[in-house]
Amino acid sequence: MANNPVTVIRHVPFEGLGRIGPALDRVGLAFEYFDLFAGARLPDVAASPALIVMGGPQSANDGEEYLRTELRRIEAMMAAGKPVLGICLGAQLIAKALGQRVYRNAAKEIGWFPLHFTPAGSGDPLLNGLPNPATVLQWHGETFDLPSGAEHLASSELCRNQAFRYGSQVYGFQFHLETTPDMIAAWCCQDANCGDVRELAGPLDPCAFDREQQQAAEMVFGRWAGLVMEVESDRRAARE
Numbered sequence: 001m002a003n004n005p006v007t008v009i010r011h012v013p014f015e016g017l018g019r020i021g022p023a024l025d026r027v028g029l030a031f032e033y034f035d036l037f038a039g040a041r042l043p044d045v046a047a048s049p050a051l052i053v054m055g056g057p058q059s060a061n062d063g064e065e066y067l068r069t070e071l072r073r074i075e076a077m078m079a080a081g082k083p084v085l086g087i088c089l090g091a092q093l094i095a096k097a098l099g100q101r102v103y104r105n106a107a108k109e110i111g112w113f114p115l116h117f118t119p120a121g122s123g124d125p126l127l128n129g130l131p132n133p134a135t136v137l138q139w140h141g142e143t144f145d146l147p148s149g150a151e152h153l154a155s156s157e158l159c160r161n162q163a164f165r166y167g168s169q170v171y172g173f174q175f176h177l178e179t180t181p182d183m184i185a186a187w188c189c190q191d192a193n194c195g196d197v198r199e200l201a202g203p204l205d206p207c208a209f210d211r212e213q214q215q216a217a218e219m220v221f222g223r224w225a226g227l228v229m230e231v232e233s234d235r236r237a238a239r240e
Contacts, residue, residue, distance in 0.1 A: 004043075007034060007048040008031050009034050009053045009054060010054050011056025012056045014187065014190055015055050017052070019178050020052065020178045020217075023221035023224070024225050026225065027222075027228075029049070036067075037064070042073055045076045045080050049083075049231070050231075052090070053086045053087070053089070053093055060089060061096075061102055074094055075097050081235075083169040083227055086171070086173065087178060088173070091144070091163075094166070094170065095145065095161075099147070099148070102143070105141055105142055107158050109140055110199070111204055112135050112205075112209050113138050114156065115136045115156055116154060116155055120152060120165075121152075121153035126220050130216055131216075135209045136176065137179050138158075138174070138176065140159070140174060143160075144161055150165060162175055177216055179213070183206075184206035188204055188206075
């Protein structure tokens with residue numbers, strides 16, 4: 001069991017782990033939030049078994065120093081062979097850390113949309129067994145080019161690059177499988193999201209696909225937590 005907590009980089013207080021948290025709890029993994037935008041300092045790379053980079057209203061192309069710090073930490077964790085998971089903005093930052101462009105998508109994608117898995121996605125260790133397509137929550141206006149050497153795992157009608165795996169331990173998800181109905185309702189009320197909400201054709205129902213989302217989240221994030229434990233166990237065995 002990992003003694004040190006998983007590092008979670010948060011970009012706004014209202015975009016937390018959601019359903020990722022219980023998946024970590026079930027395997028005995030602790031986690032700690034680091035709000036770099038508010039001046040938090042990251043722990044040493046060696047002190048964390050894994051890194052999760054959450055979403056947020058910022059752009060990966062913004063010039064703030066804390067985002068540059070995040071890019072360096074993503075690079076360092078990948079170089080150390082530790083699991084990295086990026087959600088939405090987090091996925092875009094991983095792609096950027098791997099040398100790819102992040103840019104405005106052809107259209108904003110906000111609401112419940114079908115997610116289509118590629119053959120690689122259908123056979124992926126985290127994603128295999130999910131319905132194809134699976135309806136998931138989307139909330140983004142930007143996208144990214146697929147990193148060189150990465151496996152393309154999923155796409156949607158409005159956004160080709162919805163999920164990728166780089167190597168065996170780095171994942172980027174453009175979609176928000178982590179959200180609960182309470183989180184979605186709260187997002188709709190946030191000042192940072194008001195512009196997005198006004199552009200919707202109608203109200204976003206936070207509960208519309210909750211059962212499907214919960215089942216998928218338990219499977220995917222449970223497997224990711226298991227991956228973290230496996231990598232940490234292998235690292236400990238190698239040191240002994």
